[in-house]
Amino acid sequence: MRAQNCDCKVLAHREVTAGIRLLQVEWTDREHAPRAGQFYMLRCWRSDEAPLLSRPISVHEWDAEAGVVTFLYEVRGEGTRKLAALRPGDSLNLTGPAGNGWPVDQLLGKKVALVGGGIGTAPLLQLAKELAAAGEKPAMFCGFRDEPYRLDAFEPYCSGVAVATDSGRFGHHGLVTALYNSADYDVICCCGPTPMMKAATGLALEAGAEILVSLENKMACGIGACLGCTCHSRKKGAISVCKQGPVLKGEDVYG
Ligand code: FES
16 A cells, blocks of 8 residues: 555644653545554655654554544654644644554464553554454553653553553663563564664563564655665665564564
8 A cells, every 4th residue: 555645634732741742633544544553754844944854653543433643752853843843733744654564463362462662652552452452452561761651541452551660760670671571472562772672572582472573763755765764684684664664573673
């Protein structure tokens, strides 16, 4: 399915916690409905204005009935600072949905753990919702630097939500990978900082569990045309993250 490009209306936009924002945008193109784990390229500035590149942001939630796509993002550069200024009623250019997404059908009937780190928890919510809608609630494990966010959004769709923080202010004081035993699960679906995904991959492979990681590489075109997002794996060579990913087997990326 080809990614669409259109100007869409901002419906709601708020700060969830310092530097983390929740953006809801109208997406009425039901023929091109996003799947869990896919992303859009977002842009609210002119094509001749900096930054040059649109910002890839994964789908946090998709409400098919209302035609609303929700993004959860961290303000950490010029593009996201511009996005942060958007108000309800403003127009925003979206290109997408892009990427492969989580293979939800292949996860059914399996014991699934969702493992997220910081803003990497964002693409796991729609996955939890789709699994729960199919009658299977995954276990959720998430790590944050200090203050957790959006846990309440996950709770209805997960069998449990366990938290670790670097600061020790909430939940387990330490790494998210200490919260679970990979051997208890068939598949680990993971998104977060690279060291966390590498560690989670090592643990999963050791335990004989499958692991899928969602990469958050910098992107230029977002549709497989520029090689701007290529990652190099020993096993698979050059991988175009926007086209072949962003969801990939952990061993293909870190093996
Ligand atoms: Fe252009 Fe992936 S961003 S090929």
